[in-house]
Amino acid sequence: MASDPSQHSTDDVAGRVHDHSPGPASDRVFGGVDDVLAVLRRWGSVFYDDRVTQLDHALQCATLARESGAGDELVVAALLHDIGHLLELERNEGRIGDLGVDRDHESIAARALAPLFPPEVVAPVALHVAAKRYLCAVEPEYHATLSEGSVRSLVTQGGPMTPDEIERFERHPAHAAAADLRRWDDAGKVEHLQVAGLDSFAATVRAVARP
Ligand SMILES: [Fe+2]
Ligand SMILES: [Fe+2]
Structure with missing residues (x-):
C-alpha cells in the first residue's frame, strides 16, 4: 500500500474522546497469531446477537471481504474487527454482561493487535465504529439498513458524524477500507449461513502478521 494509516490518529478520526484508562482488557496484548486464533476459538461461541455467534459474525465478515476481492490485510481486519468484544469476555471470565453497550471495543482491539499486525489490518479495525457514524452521515439510506442493535449503539457511539468529523475521516488513508469493512460488518449477521x-x-x- 502506498500510504501508511498509522500516520493518522484513529482517535482523532473517530471524533470523540476515548476512555484510555488502563484496565485488564486494554492492557491485553496477544502473544502471537496462535493466541489470536485461540481467543476466537475460545470465546467465539458466545452469541453476537440473537441470530449469530461472535465467530459466525467474524467468519461471515471475513468471507464477504474475501469474496469482494479485498486484500489479505483487509480480510484479516474483517475477521478480527470485533475481537475487542472477545477480550472483554475473557476479562469478565465469560460473563456476557452488556455486550450491547459499546465499551470502546474497537480501541481495545486495535491496541491488542497493533504489536502483531501492520496498520493495514489495525486501522480499519480501529475505525469500524467511526465508519458507521460516517456512513450514517453521508448516506441517508444507510441508516435504514442497520440492525436494531447497531441503531441502539449508534447513540452511545456519538451519532452520525458532523461535517468536520466527515472531513477528518475522509483524510485518513484507511477510511475507504474502514467503510468497506463496515458494510461487511452490517451484512455479516445471517442466521444459519454456512461459511x-x-x-x-x-x-x-x-x-x-508482522515477522
Ligand atoms: Fe464492532
Ligand atoms: Fe462487527
Missing part, C-alpha cells in the same frame, strides 16, 4: 471455518483463514492471518 468457511476459521482454519481456512489461519494461513492468511499468519501471512499478514
Whole structure:
C-alpha cells in the first residue's frame, strides 16, 4: 500500500474522546497469531446477537471481504474487527454482561493487535465504529439498513458524524477500507449461513502478521 494509516490518529478520526484508562482488557496484548486464533476459538461461541455467534459474525465478515476481492490485510481486519468484544469476555471470565453497550471495543482491539499486525489490518479495525457514524452521515439510506442493535449503539457511539468529523475521516488513508469493512460488518449477521471455518483463514492471518 502506498500510504501508511498509522500516520493518522484513529482517535482523532473517530471524533470523540476515548476512555484510555488502563484496565485488564486494554492492557491485553496477544502473544502471537496462535493466541489470536485461540481467543476466537475460545470465546467465539458466545452469541453476537440473537441470530449469530461472535465467530459466525467474524467468519461471515471475513468471507464477504474475501469474496469482494479485498486484500489479505483487509480480510484479516474483517475477521478480527470485533475481537475487542472477545477480550472483554475473557476479562469478565465469560460473563456476557452488556455486550450491547459499546465499551470502546474497537480501541481495545486495535491496541491488542497493533504489536502483531501492520496498520493495514489495525486501522480499519480501529475505525469500524467511526465508519458507521460516517456512513450514517453521508448516506441517508444507510441508516435504514442497520440492525436494531447497531441503531441502539449508534447513540452511545456519538451519532452520525458532523461535517468536520466527515472531513477528518475522509483524510485518513484507511477510511475507504474502514467503510468497506463496515458494510461487511452490517451484512455479516445471517442466521444459519454456512461459511468457511476459521482454519481456512489461519494461513492468511499468519501471512499478514508482522515477522
Ligand atoms: Fe464492532
Ligand atoms: Fe462487527
